[in-house]
Amino acid sequence: MSLRKFVDKIKPNFEKGGKVHFLYSTFEAFETFLFVPNHVTKKGSHIRDSFDMKRNMVIVVMALIPTILFGMWNIGYQHGLSIGEDAGLIQNFIYGMLRLLPIIAVSYIVGLGIEFAVAQIRGHEVNEGFLVSGMLIPLIVPIDTPLWMIAIATAFAVIIGKEVFGGTGMNIVNPALLTRAFLFFAYPKKMSGDFVWIDGLSKVEGIVDGFSGATPLAQVASASTPEHLDAFHQQTSVFDMIIGITPGSIGETSFIAIMLGAILLIYTGIGSWKIMFSAFVGGALMGLLLNVFAPYADNVYMQLPFYEHLLLGGFAFGMIFMLTDPVTASQTNAGKWIYGFLAGFIAILVRVLNPAYPEGVMLAILLLNVFAPLIDYYVIQGNVKRRLKRSKVAKAK
Amino acid sequence: MAKLKNLLTDPMNLNNPITIQVLGICSALAITVKLEPAVVMSISVLFVMAMANVIISLLRNTIPTRIRIIVQLVVIAFLVIIVDQVLKAFLYDVSKQLSVFVGLIITNCIIMGRLEAFALGNKPFPAFLDGLGNSAGYGVILIAVAFIRELLGFGTIWGFKVIPQPVYDFGYSDNGLMILPPMALIVVGVIIWIQRSKTKELIEN
Numbered sequence: 061m062s063l064r065k066f067v068d069k070i071k072p073n074f075e076k077g078g079k080v081h082f083l084y085s086t087f088e089a090f091e092t093f094l095f096v097p098n099h100v101t102k103k104g105s106h107i108r109d110s111f112d113m114k115r116n117m118v119i120v121v122m123a124l125i126p127t128i129l130f131g132m133w134n135i136g137y138q139h140g141l142s143i144g145e146d147a148g149l150i151q152n153f154i155y156g157m158l159r160l161l162p163i164i165a166v167s168y169i170v171g172l173g174i175e176f177a178v179a180q181i182r183g184h185e186v187n188e189g190f191l192v193s194g195m196l197i198p199l200i201v202p203i204d205t206p207l208w209m210i211a212i213a214t215a216f217a218v219i220i221g222k223e224v225f226g227g228t229g230m231n232i233v234n235p236a237l238l239t240r241a242f243l244f245f246a247y248p249k250k251m252s253g254d255f256v257w258i259d260g261l262s263k264v265e266g267i268v269d270g271f272s273g274a275t276p277l278a279q280v281a282s283a284s285t286p287e288h289l290d291a292f293h294q295q296t297s298v299f300d301m302i303i304g305i306t307p308g309s310i311g312e313t314s315f316i317a318i319m320l321g322a323i324l325l326i327y328t329g330i331g332s333w334k335i336m337f338s339a340f341v342g343g344a345l346m347g348l349l350l351n352v353f354a355p356y357a358d359n360v361y362m363q364l365p366f367y368e369h370l371l372l373g374g375f376a377f378g379m380i381f382m383l384t385d386p387v388t389a390s391q392t393n394a395g396k397w398i399y400g401f402l403a404g405f406i407a408i409l410v411r412v413l414n415p416a417y418p419e420g421v422m423l424a425i426l427l428l429n430v431f432a433p434l435i436d437y438y439v440i441q442g443n444v445k446r447r448l449k450r451s452k453v454a455k456a457k
Numbered sequence: 458m459a460k461l462k463n464l465l466t467d468p469m470n471l472n473n474p475i476t477i478q479v480l481g482i483c484s485a486l487a488i489t490v491k492l493e494p495a496v497v498m499s500i501s502v503l504f505v506m507a508m509a510n511v512i513i514s515l516l517r518n519t520i521p522t523r524i525r526i527i528v529q530l531v532v533i534a535f536l537v538i539i540v541d542q543v544l545k546a547f548l549y550d551v552s553k554q555l556s557v558f559v560g561l562i563i564t565n566c567i568i569m570g571r572l573e574a575f576a577l578g579n580k581p582f583p584a585f586l587d588g589l590g591n592s593a594g595y596g597v598i599l600i601a602v603a604f605i606r607e608l609l610g611f612g613t614i615w616g617f618k619v620i621p622q623p624v625y626d627f628g629y630s631d632n633g634l635m636i637l638p639p640m641a642l643i644v645v646g647v648i649i650w651i652q653r654s655k656t657k658e659l660i661e662n
Binding site for chain 2: 206208220224242245246247248249250
């Protein structure tokens, strides 16, 4: 409890009339991070449990841990493949950790720095929202993304995507995904293509002959005959896709690690299972539809079995961790089904039928983020109308 | 005299057509990718707006109210055609870049708005100043946005490289998002943000 005592001892300095009162929000942020705040509700009959937003956010970060750990190992492993060495489990992991940590650090320092500064200027408490965004950002970018780009994109997303709307809870689109969208449109060379997904591949030194750094999605997208697709399936089995031993954005590759996180999110009730489930249904349905129409079209991509669509690319990661963001998702129950379904549906649609974008998950989620309030509005209006009608019928009787 | 001066200065800040009245956004998005077209566009609008204001102000007592919009359009269209021909004759490259947007000056809401709101009820000289002031206010924002977008999007200003090659070698690259239209909207938004927080009269509580 000595930490508690220390915090209590320095607390008067930050309170009104204290020497460094202007730093109160910074102090408050750290205090509530370390200890559950002792706020009590003074009026009315409310129950307040200790589960505040900081605890809430930390659970999401915990749910991300499997993907982070797997991502670290995969960075090392893929790098090893590209130069033709297998360093072993621990070395791969450490290599990946050393490459990933700077990205995490940059994302947190820039994002939290802006959050703290804004909180100080506005004189309110520091918003906790960035705890999760800061961890999501490193997981949805390619490993070779330069750090300064991540810094600029994070600053853009936090300021333009969040703070101008009023901070955490007010943003229209998911800030982490906005970071990625910024990077994707601003620096397309660093965010797509075959060279950015594996560490060191863009420097072209000692690369094994014939080694390709293309992600599975890029390989399928470039397939022009059914034979190409067969070759792809021989190279990458469904097992590989589930485990995630493929090049890709850092956290997106492993289906199984993402599902571990999903279980935690669903168990604690933080992520909505309705959104996740309907998103997968939507994606699968679109995949099936494309499979049905594949024989009549030239697009080989359409022949990819529907279940592989759910395993490949950022689909699982986006639908589990980004789509369910409680701030930007639909709030009503019926809205959640529609919202999730459309996101999955559109993600696969963009992925397969738009040749300009090898992946559609980011765009689908951003689009649905924008539409979520509209979906909620119509769900609520529909409910109002139904109840009005019911009351009229009752009166008539 | 103070009032005449205000006609010139108000649109620069307190009553800026783009940032306060939020008019003429369409052209601010379309032609601000590079500085040169933005400057040419600003000058064209300056000419059209000042002249149209004067002409409509001279005609203001003879125009029947019912057909005033058509008369205004005829006057603006006449001036825009002159601008278009001059650009084609002397600045062919820029004219090509601006393409359809020179013609679209006709539909620029600021010009129409000033004719309706000011020229129809004022004498020619104040109307002339009003036209100058408003088009200058429009031009300033246009040039500011174009400056930022060209600098960050291409690393150039007026076509000259200003970001030195070593910076690129070090890993810097131009921001492709700046060239896309959404970024113009965001830059205008940021300018409005800065203006509103700097100007006391505009702070809302």
